[in-house]
Amino acid sequence: MISSPAIRPDALRLSVAPMMDWTDTHCRVFHRLLAPHARLYTEMVHANAVIHGDRARLLAMDPVEHPVALQLGGSEPALLAQAARIGAERGFDEINLNCGCPSDRVQAGRFGACLMREPTLVADSVAAMIESVAALEAPVPVTVKCRLGVDDDHRYEVFREFVDQVAAAGCRMFVVHARNAWLKGLSPKENREVPPLRYEWAYALKRERPDLSVIVNGGIATEHEATAHLAHADGAMLGRAAYHDPYLLHRLDAAWFGDPLRPRGELLRTLRPYVESQLAGSAQQRPVPLKHITRHLLGLFHGERGGRAFRQVLSEGAHRPGADWSLVEAALAATERTEQAAA
Structure with a gap:
């Protein structure tokens, strides 16, 4: 055995x-x-x-x-x-x-x-x-x-x-x-x-x-x-x-x-190179629509002020033709505005 x-x-x-x-x-x-x-x-x-x-x-x-x-x-x-x-x-x-x-x-x-x-x-x-x-x-x-x-x-x-x-x-x-x-x-x-x-x-x-x-x-x-x-x-x-x-x-x-705790937005922005490579595709792989990636991101601000705005921007925009990383930045910006308004 x-x-x-x-x-x-x-x-x-x-x-x-x-x-x-x-x-x-x-x-x-x-x-x-x-x-x-x-x-x-x-x-x-x-x-x-x-x-x-x-x-x-x-x-x-x-x-x-x-x-x-x-x-x-x-x-x-x-x-x-x-x-x-x-x-x-x-x-x-x-x-x-x-x-x-x-x-x-x-x-x-x-x-x-x-x-x-x-x-x-x-x-x-x-x-x-x-x-x-x-x-x-x-x-x-x-x-x-x-x-x-x-x-x-x-x-x-x-x-x-x-x-x-x-x-x-x-x-x-x-x-x-x-x-x-x-x-x-x-x-x-x-x-x-x-x-x-x-x-x-x-x-x-x-x-x-x-x-x-x-x-x-x-x-x-x-x-x-x-x-x-x-x-x-x-x-x-x-x-x-x-x-x-x-x-x-x-x-x-x-x-x-024992690693330092990093802010949500900082962590998410480290995903940008991967997202852009998937959107572009390659000789071996077809381009991936943004919605196939962003569906996994929706819970990142779970329980936080601005979480609803983050989800809403991504959910409403990711399925549209040509959606790219700028949509993720828009979702982060909407989240930050909500947090600032509540402060």
């Missing part, structure tokens, strides 16, 4: 969850500027899509994003192994297997959260993925993101047995979304909110299996909540909070790694 390479503890402290329709390459570049030390994750990509689909689009990644993990969906060990190798060869720093998504499409394909009921299949998949990347010059870690269980299974021992079986296949890191997945009767959105959080299961797993890296995910909305998890686990993974309030990501990165 080949064990997956370990990841440095400091590289696991802070991460941003894989989120469908959200954590594309533009989002990740923005998050990297906010949080230089965070570990970033792609949206989930099915193994079949990696093998047969448009890799230039599905696996798009800017060099600034590192360290960034590719999250795969699927349930066939051979296909997952092939997709894992493709991802590693394209430069991703980690390959993560999704065992937590509860959507109807995922259930129909027998992957995602359904895999919590099939630990042997997950173990076989992980072993195949690890073996497929082991021959590379620089093998990358293969990790798992899971739930506590599915539906009405509320036994910690079942969850721990799942982890033990997958760990025996060589997986050394588990991202634990500390809720059950309810496969019937709840939408994916409700599955992120309704099933009760049980962080204590992730904490117990770390106490009982100290050789494993355990990352806590689910319901983390504030700096205080994220920091509290570090006393019991190896790291905290932010999901919707990092997207809807991205400056929280910057505050955490600065607090946990």
Whole structure:
């Protein structure tokens, strides 16, 4: 049995969850500027899509994003192994297997959260993925993101047995979304909110299996909540909070790694070269409309005076033909005017 390479503890402290329709390459570049030390994750990509689909689009990644993990969906060990190798060869720093998504499409394909009921299949998949990347010059870690269980299974021992079986296949890191997945009767959105959080299961797993890296995910909305998890686990993974309030990501990165806290406008202006290069396109890439980038920026002034003006200017103008960086400057100026008027 080949064990997956370990990841440095400091590289696991802070991460941003894989989120469908959200954590594309533009989002990740923005998050990297906010949080230089965070570990970033792609949206989930099915193994079949990696093998047969448009890799230039599905696996798009800017060099600034590192360290960034590719999250795969699927349930066939051979296909997952092939997709894992493709991802590693394209430069991703980690390959993560999704065992937590509860959507109807995922259930129909027998992957995602359904895999919590099939630990042997997950173990076989992980072993195949690890073996497929082991021959590379620089093998990358293969990790798992899971739930506590599915539906009405509320036994910690079942969850721990799942982890033990997958760990025996060589997986050394588990991202634990500390809720059950309810496969019937709840939408994916409700599955992120309704099933009760049980962080204590992730904490117990770390106490009982100290050789494993355990990352806590689910319901983390504030700096205080994220920091509290570090006393019991190896790291905290932010999901919707990092997207809807991205400056929280910057505050955490600065607090946990000792860097100075920078103003929102200053941080945003460091994105200008990337935005302008995307708008211009290249021989290998078509120009990207501004709206595909600015949709990820809307929450930067969340909870701040001027935040509404910032969102309004970007939302109303980014879809217009010819929209460019000047619109972002206009949004910042509108925000500053609102702040000054309130002072």
